Amino acid sequence: MNFSKRIVAMQESPIRKLVPFAENAKKQGKKVYHLNIGQPDIETPENFMNAVRKFDEKVLAYTFSQGIPELIDALITYYKKYNMTFEKDEVLITNGGSEALLFALIAVADDGDEVIVPEPFYTNYNGFGAAVGVNVVPVTTYASEGFHLPSRETIEKVITPRTRAILLSNPGNPTGVVYTKEEVNLIADIAKKHNLFVIADEVYREFVYDNLEYISFGNIKEIEDRVIIVDSVSKRFSACGARIGAILSKNKELMKQILKLCQGRLCCPTLDQIGAVELYKVSDDYFKAVLEEYQKRRDIVYEGLTSIPGVICEKPTGAFYVIAKLPVEDAEEFVIWLLKDFDLNGETVMLAPAEGFYATPGLGKDEARIAYILNEHDLRKSMEILKTALEKYPKKK
Amino acid sequence: MNFSKRIVAMQESPIRKLVPFAENAKKQGKKVYHLNIGQPDIETPENFMNAVRKFDEKVLAYTFSQGIPELIDALITYYKKYNMTFEKDEVLITNGGSEALLFALIAVADDGDEVIVPEPFYTNYNGFGAAVGVNVVPVTTYASEGFHLPSRETIEKVITPRTRAILLSNPGNPTGVVYTKEEVNLIADIAKKHNLFVIADEVYREFVYDNLEYISFGNIKEIEDRVIIVDSVSKRFSACGARIGAILSKNKELMKQILKLCQGRLCCPTLDQIGAVELYKVSDDYFKAVLEEYQKRRDIVYEGLTSIPGVICEKPTGAFYVIAKLPVEDAEEFVIWLLKDFDLNGETVMLAPAEGFYATPGLGKDEARIAYILNEHDLRKSMEILKTALEKYPKKK
Missing domain, CATH: 3.90.1150.10 (Aspartate Aminotransferase, domain 1)
Structure with missing residues (x-):
């Protein structure tokens, strides 16, 4: 067998x-x-468990496939701090950043298609890629260069007719790199020129040191229809066991497609979503x-x-x-x-x-x-x- | 784009x-x-929330990719009631029955492969199939026959070299059918003869009326290495919002493969697993x-x-x-x-x-x-x- x-x-x-x-x-x-x-x-901020403990409905029922409205609203408010404006239908709650990543890959690439990823990268990119038949094509970055991106030429060299997206984490796991404005713009430019999506894993958004400037791919207006943000409460609030993530994109048609995947798995856990809403209420x-x-x-x-x-x-x-x-x-x-x-x-x-x-x-x-x-x-x-x-x-x- | x-x-x-x-x-x-x-x-039995409320660790951390040991043990005990003996490495906890189903499809079929499903069927079989490139090949069943299975010939007619599994829910959603011993044996026999897996969605196992005999595919010793059981607490304990399911198989090598998928998405929600353990303690x-x-x-x-x-x-x-x-x-x-x-x-x-x-x-x-x-x-x-x-x-x- x-x-x-x-x-x-x-x-x-x-x-x-x-x-x-x-x-x-x-x-x-x-x-x-x-x-x-x-x-x-x-x-983990106490208000997570405080909210969970208060749950007193008699039936622990399914919630909305797209996520509970309170959590979607919490994310919309949170993103405003970073100068990103999302509407309700541009946010989907997922089972951790993991599911957001999986859904993004399924939505943009078919079996045998390619996604470019700067290496070293979060190993599960490879895992999920293999699971759904998407080939991860590496672009090597080096410790000696602080794992910053190589030149435009080096990146463009690996683009083929089957390339569908560039996937990267910023700040970077496992590298600790934070991409500069120039690097973010370079990727945006390449995406535009070659008609690619950018899957931006930004679950470490808060962890930027030395007062460095942080540019999200969601801040680049010209490619807003190409950017898919993968997000999670896991690291942001030290709530890894909640398994609450999100996928965000200004491409409404794409989000409609991904909603079908969300509907397929019915919903994310009810209690963890209720707890996550409170996480977003912590102070600066x-x-x-x-x-x-x-x-x-x-x-x-x-x-x-x-x-x-x-x-x-x-x-x-x-x-x-x-x-x-x-x-x-x-x-x-x-x-x-x-x-x-x-x-x-x-x-x-x-x-x-x-x-x-x-x-x-x-x-x-x-x-x-x-x-x-x-x-x-x-x-x-x-x-x-x-x-x-x-x-x-x-x-x- | x-x-x-x-x-x-x-x-x-x-x-x-x-x-x-x-x-x-x-x-x-x-x-x-x-x-x-x-x-x-x-x-939902109260002991779910009672257990969740008692959680008092300071960090809501990742748990084991395969599920928390207490929940795996609870399932092993539960299955003994149905005369099925599973070992610890033959059970994986999943994000609802949905994820169990998705993982089963990925594990047995590649892009373009086929899975035979009696129709009418749970629509998400089709959804997940499409998402991972697996073609759902229907075998029609009829209201006038109580949605029981057609003859061996009718089923064998749709088998091709790309057929990898027979997927069916028993008791049936949306049909309400409970397959007879003869039907379960027929499927087992076809699976053996044509070298197929049986993906048995048995999330409604408890809901069998009129004192009818219920045979799980897990009870058929001769095909135990071919059977993948999809399970969930959702209906069994009216706990749909917990999103806790499981995948079970006596095929240890298969389970090792599926564990890689579980590792890719890190773990299932911690609190819901803790609650689910208690669900399995309800009385007969x-x-x-x-x-x-x-x-x-x-x-x-x-x-x-x-x-x-x-x-x-x-x-x-x-x-x-x-x-x-x-x-x-x-x-x-x-x-x-x-x-x-x-x-x-x-x-x-x-x-x-x-x-x-x-x-x-x-x-x-x-x-x-x-x-x-x-x-x-x-x-x-x-x-x-x-x-x-x-x-x-x-x-x-």
Whole structure:
């Protein structure tokens, strides 16, 4: 009995496949600092659970396929802060940013079509692409250039008659890059010239450091009918378990098409939508405090990493990740060793090997992604552990 | 700018597209009895919200991609009642039965592959099929035969080299059919002979009337590696808004493949899973009471319908739907008329035109699906309204 070719072609999550090693380490009594996943330790604003707890209808019923009106309104208000005006039929609530991404791919590309993605990229782009037969075509970006985009020529070189969209995350996961105004305009220009959609994964919108200017693809008027924004409450409000995302576009006809997909899966969870409405009522102080916290963490990790001999990384300016080149041949082997064979006073760290973030074979083999999602103390400890580990690692380059 | 062919090919939800007419009717002050959707009025067991309210972790974090262990265990225990033994890696929690269905299709079929489905069928089979490029090939069943399956020859006639699975709901939505042991064995036999998967949508498993024997495809040992069960808490516990479903199969290798899809979308909502665990702790009395209630409703609707001149329907034996042939040319037109131009003392009913449940063009045009999900009083009222409406309808056949 054969499975589909597409599901067999799907890569196993390069992050999640190392989980058993971490579990074994914990069984042996080791403490593991998880820098491998984007699960922040920031508290979810209390008003989420307060709203959920108040739910007192007798029947937990289906809600609207497009999302509950209160949540759509909350998003419309939120986007105004960023100078983007969306109407009610230009917003659809989804099961996390994941479903928004999946629906965007299905809506713009058929089996065998192509979507251009700067690499390294969020691995699930590849996963969802494979699941629905869309080929992810990489454009490589480099740590030494802070993972900024290559030239127009380099990007245009990979465009074919089957290219349907450019997909990118800004701020970038796993790179921590924040694209400049020039880069955003370059992508807009290429999209226009070659008649492509731009799928803009902006779930880390709030996480931009050093007072850098942030330009959303939703701010570029000339391509507003080509832009599909993928959004989520997961990182913004540290509410990953709510699984509430959204897809937004000024292209009303496109949104009508995507609504059919929403109708197919009936609706998003009722309670989580009710909670999410309240999340959008937090004050600006919340965002400010969280941003300060992450910027501090970024600095600790950047300082820590650059003080380790042989580790190379650029200072990230957004999201809460950094990709570091390690003085090892194979970062995955190193991570397994960290979990299986190493500890510093009973503690170790877990990183995400970066190879899985690249589509081009061979790239990223000596790189790892570090998520700075733990508190100051734990991060300092983690950097110390990593430093010691790299001193002791027998297969150091 | 072009959208994908697949999304354009997706049918708009034939049920949801009439919603604006219902909303207008309500704005005019009419009361609308909704017999058009499978949203039961049965109360969700209180222990769902009780468990959710108790959640007191500071961070609403991601959970396991495969589902929380407590819920997987709850399902394993539940299935034992039905003489099915599943291990932990044979159960995956999904975002409703919808996602289970989508994942099953992706896992067994590639773009252009075919899945055989007895029609009339749950319209979203078609929707999801279109979204991921899988062709739904219908085998027609008839009201006059209680929507039971046709002969082996009729089914085998539509099998081609691209057929990958037989997909069917049992008990049937929208037909209310419960397949006999012979029918289940026939499908099992065909699947084995032609090397096909069986995707068994059994979300209405509890809703079987008249003490009829119910055979799950999971009970057929000889094809256990071919059976993929789609399940959900939505109808079982009247918890549609929780969006918690599951996919189960004894084919461990298949489940490993589907796990990749689960990892891609990270996890299902945390709170709803916690609530769902408690749902599975309700006593057998709960199921008994609910079943009695629905059987009573079924009887009221069946009696009501058969007392209306010109209406033809068989007594359904499962789920909570019945398909009725109406004495009208076009059931959709009739439903719009019911909402726009008719009322009995300020009240009207909404049905689901059945044409959208068929893949074969022209079929079901004079049929409608009625969901008996309201209380006794409202159902009696609805039947009275429908009877009067059909007397007054100007375009009666």
